[in-house]
Structure formats: C-alpha cells, structure tokens
Amino acid sequence: xxxxQRVYQLVDELPEDSPLLAEVAETLRLNQGIGEAxxxxxxxxxxxxxxFTKRIEDRWPRKTTA
Numbered sequence: 916x917x918x919x920q921r922v923y924q925l926v927d928e929l930p931e932d933s934p935l936l937a938e939v940a941e942t943l944r945l946n947q948g949i950g951e952a953x954x955x956x957x958x959x960x961x962x963x964x965x966x967f968t969k970r971i972e973d974r975w976p977r978k979t980t981a
Contacts, residue, residue: 926939
C-alpha cells in the first residue's frame with residue numbers, strides 16, 4: 916500500500932466530527948494560503964510595510980477627539 920493510499924484510508928476511517936479531521940482541514944487551508952502568499956512574492960504583488968501602513972491609514976483614518 917502506498918503512502919497516499921494509506922492516508923486516504925486513515926482519513927476515510929475518521930468520523931465527520933473528528934477534531935483530527937478539522938485540524939487536517941485547517942492545516943491544508945493554511946498551507947494553501949502560504950502557497951498563495953509565496954506566489955504573490957514571486958510575481959511582485961507585494962509592497963513595503965510603510966506603503967501598507969499608508970494604505971490602511973488612507974482607507975481608515977484615525978478618529979480625532981474633539
């Protein structure tokens with residue numbers, strides 16, 4: 916039995932409400948997000964921290980007290 920087949924079998928045997936299954940799903944979601952972020956870096960779809968701060972402050976200015 917290959918590793919891939921064994922993993923399928925183990926996941927298949929887990930109940931739908933298994934905390935382990937939820938953890939696996941969260942890990943997969945996190946890994947996908949990291950992969951997308953790395954793609955953004957490779958493709959130059961990033962900006963410096965200062966630019967980020969400026970964009971946030973432009974979009975949501977701080978409220979001043981009267």
